[in-house]
Amino acid sequence: MDGSGDAQAKxxxxxxxxxxxxxxxxxxxxxxxxxxxxxxxxxxxxxxHLVEAGGKRxxxxxxxxxxxxxxxxxxxxxxxAATVEFIHTATLLHDDVVDESQRRRGRxxxxxxxxNKSSVLVGDYLFSRSFQLMVETGNLRVLDILANAxxxxxxxxxxxxxxxxxxxxxxxxxxxxxxGKTAALFSAAxxxxxxxxxxxxxQVRALYDYGDALGIAFQIxxxxxxxxxxxxxxxxxxxxxxxxxxVTLPVIxxxxxxxxxxxxxWVRVIEKGDQRDGDLDQALSILRHxxxxxAARDEALIWAARAKAALLNLPASDLRKxxxxxxxxxxxxxx
Amino acid sequence: MDGSGDAQAKxxxxxxxxxxxxxxxxxxxxxxxxxxxxxxxxxxxxxxHLVEAGGKRxxxxxxxxxxxxxxxxxxxxxxxAATVEFIHTATLLHDDVVDESQRRRGRxxxxxxxxNKSSVLVGDYLFSRSFQLMVETGNLRVLDILANAxxxxxxxxxxxxxxxxxxxxxxxxxxxxxxGKTAALFSAAxxxxxxxxxxxxxQVRALYDYGDALGIAFQIxxxxxxxxxxxxxxxxxxxxxxxxxxVTLPVIxxxxxxxxxxxxxWVRVIEKGDQRDGDLDQALSILRHxxxxxAARDEALIWAARAKAALLNLPASDLRKxxxxxxxxxxxxxx
Numbered sequence: 001m002d003g004s005g006d007a008q009a010k011x012x013x014x015x016x017x018x019x020x021x022x023x024x025x026x027x028x029x030x031x032x033x034x035x036x037x038x039x040x041x042x043x044x045x046x047x048x049h050l051v052e053a054g055g056k057r058x059x060x061x062x063x064x065x066x067x068x069x070x071x072x073x074x075x076x077x078x079x080x081a082a083t084v085e086f087i088h089t090a091t092l093l094h095d096d097v098v099d100e101s102q103r104r105r106g107r108x109x110x111x112x113x114x115x116n117k118s119s120v121l122v123g124d125y126l127f128s129r130s131f132q133l134m135v136e137t138g139n140l141r142v143l144d145i146l147a148n149a150x151x152x153x154x155x156x157x158x159x160x161x162x163x164x165x166x167x168x169x170x171x172x173x174x175x176x177x178x179x180g181k182t183a184a185l186f187s188a189a190x191x192x193x194x195x196x197x198x199x200x201x202x203q204v205r206a207l208y209d210y211g212d213a214l215g216i217a218f219q220i221x222x223x224x225x226x227x228x229x230x231x232x233x234x235x236x237x238x239x240x241x242x243x244x245x246x247v248t249l250p251v252i253x254x255x256x257x258x259x260x261x262x263x264x265x266w267v268r269v270i271e272k273g274d275q276r277d278g279d280l281d282q283a284l285s286i287l288r289h290x291x292x293x294x295a296a297r298d299e300a301l302i303w304a305a306r307a308k309a310a311l312l313n314l315p316a317s318d319l320r321k322x323x324x325x326x327x328x329x330x331x332x333x334x335x
Numbered sequence: 336m337d338g339s340g341d342a343q344a345k346x347x348x349x350x351x352x353x354x355x356x357x358x359x360x361x362x363x364x365x366x367x368x369x370x371x372x373x374x375x376x377x378x379x380x381x382x383x384h385l386v387e388a389g390g391k392r393x394x395x396x397x398x399x400x401x402x403x404x405x406x407x408x409x410x411x412x413x414x415x416a417a418t419v420e421f422i423h424t425a426t427l428l429h430d431d432v433v434d435e436s437q438r439r440r441g442r443x444x445x446x447x448x449x450x451n452k453s454s455v456l457v458g459d460y461l462f463s464r465s466f467q468l469m470v471e472t473g474n475l476r477v478l479d480i481l482a483n484a485x486x487x488x489x490x491x492x493x494x495x496x497x498x499x500x501x502x503x504x505x506x507x508x509x510x511x512x513x514x515g516k517t518a519a520l521f522s523a524a525x526x527x528x529x530x531x532x533x534x535x536x537x538q539v540r541a542l543y544d545y546g547d548a549l550g551i552a553f554q555i556x557x558x559x560x561x562x563x564x565x566x567x568x569x570x571x572x573x574x575x576x577x578x579x580x581x582v583t584l585p586v587i588x589x590x591x592x593x594x595x596x597x598x599x600x601w602v603r604v605i606e607k608g609d610q611r612d613g614d615l616d617q618a619l620s621i622l623r624h625x626x627x628x629x630a631a632r633d634e635a636l637i638w639a640a641r642a643k644a645a646l647l648n649l650p651a652s653d654l655r656k657x658x659x660x661x662x663x664x665x666x667x668x669x670x
Contacts, residue, residue, distance in 0.1 A: 043493055097432070097452070097455050122489075124492070125490060127489070128486040132483065138475055143470045144470050146466075150459075151460070155372050158378055
């Protein structure tokens with residue numbers, strides 16, 4: 001026990017981490033082992049930076065929890081959890097190149113510390129390592145799920161690139177982007193846990209639905225927080241999406257209700273990229289005026305509720321309860 | 336027939352293409368189909384540019400030839416051939432970011448036409464598509480081979496990054512880099528052809544050895560041509576490796592025999608990157624003085640001979656003959 005209070009006061013993901021502590025220790029060992037490269041010592045240098053930078057390991061925990069919840073007793077869930085974390089880390093490395101990010105998890109990003117080259121190539125290395133790990137399970141259905149998730153992720157990222165700066169982006173396109181950047185890996189993480197546990201089709205489907213809805217809620221919350229959330233105070237990272245001209249849900253909702261003047265504003269700052277001092281404040285004011293932040297927040301709450309509803313198709317257990325609370329927790333940041 | 340003469344006068348890869356014409360047409364259809372993205376129309380824009388830019392499709396032909404040579408009758412060899420071409424194209428896209436290349440196959444590279452972002456993400460998309468295609472074969476051994484090849488490729492690329500600018504790079508490290516950037520995909524291409532054809536272990540091994548040796552010969556020839564080949568005339572692209580401070584086989588051979596003054600020259604231009612007008616001519620003169628180009632060329636000839644020797648473990652056939660002639664053809668450019 002740490003000094004942070006009794007078990008009930010802990011966040012659901014910390015309780016999940018406690019429950020899954022042995023599995024997670026094995027996953028962390030696997031990650032360290034497979035990250036190492038005999039021939040290219042720079043690789044662990046770059047990845048250790050990311051993998052050990054205090055990530056919450058949310059995705060691997062989803063795989064472990066799904067498998068354990070359905071009574072799985074082998075070790076393939078650990079391999080798949082490491083697989084999922086490697087895919088996640090690889091996409092972070094490539095995102096840093098794409099977003100030209102300066103900081104990630106409070107530290108300078110790999111592409112500033114080393115360079116774009118290392119970010120691209122070490123990302124590729126982690127993808128290939130994840131691929132080796134999943135092949136080791138010898139489960140073709142798992143491979144099929146992860147191959148499809150990889151394609152959805154890559155497609156979503158390209159779509160985000162083309163949808164940015166385009167005010168015609170609608171909620172359908174936004175949802176595809178969100179599935180690509182977040183939900184596809186969440187749903188694959190939970191689904192493969194069920195598949196290796198030989199869960200029924202209905203259970204596997206429920207696990208997919210849970211991961212999908214949780215991921216969508218998670219990403220919408222992120223996008224809401226990028227405009228300062230509902231607290232109307234500007235956080236440290238507020239406005240990143242605005243500066244990168246990403247058309248996220250709050251903007252979509254505000255554009256739908258825009259006056260002629262407001263529309264001209266959005267065209268200038270998002271489509272033309274002509275951003276001046278005070279524009280972020282102006283955007284926030286328009287978003288608040290139309291209740292766009294709250295509307296997006298409500299959408300996140302709906303997805304969290306869907307995630308919880310999906311769990312009802314799975315046997316009741318401590319893990320199921322924690323996963324349900326996790327869905328609440330994810331949206332708590334903006335509720 | 337085109338006007339270029341009778342069949343015997345054709346290059347071996349053109350004769351292979353003729354022999355495999357039906358298979359190649361199916362592979363090309365598959366490539367076009369799987370390249371398409373319903374959600375992200377930019378993807379075929381970027382890839383068509385590369386995939387249709389007159390690449391010789393050497394790698395997919397190796398897979399088709401290996402499978403057909405051993406009597407394979409299904410269609411999985413076509414899927415694997417497309418897989419291999421997608422992996423190749425993806426690595427080209429990522430290489431363009433890494434090398435900051437301006438031109439590829441005589442056209443501006445994708446990262447100049449669009450940007451680094453598209454090159455990274457569309458490369459990832461092609462990797463994920465290749466992954467889906469190979470999973471469709473349902474052959475776990477094939478997946479294992481391609482997963483290992485992917486890791487070797489990624490590791491080799493990172494190794495090349497760290498080995499560049501380092502005169503301590505020896506032939507052992509050079510060979511690892513060459514396997515990563517070229518030979519690993521060649522050997523995987525031939526090996527998987529044998530595996531799906533249910534070849535014997537000795538035959539699969541022979542196919543691996545052929546692809547590995549052919550790939551190494553191919554890359555050494557490329558590195559020799561980057562210093563103008565043995566013709567002592569400077570070609571259009573001569574000096575790219577020199578400018579990028581890559582330590583390739585000709586340089587390794589020359590550094591091994593360097594006088595004190597020559598060593599100081601290599602330290603300045605490769606390790607310190609202080610390159611001035613006339614330095615490339617100076618490098619060429621040193622390479623010629625030590626016979627370093629010829630020594631590297633001889634190494635390529637040895638690998639081509641190994642490739643041909645490996646084929647002797649496979650049943651005699653028209654295809655085997657063409658693959659043998661292909662090994663000669665690859666080194667003909669510098670012989």
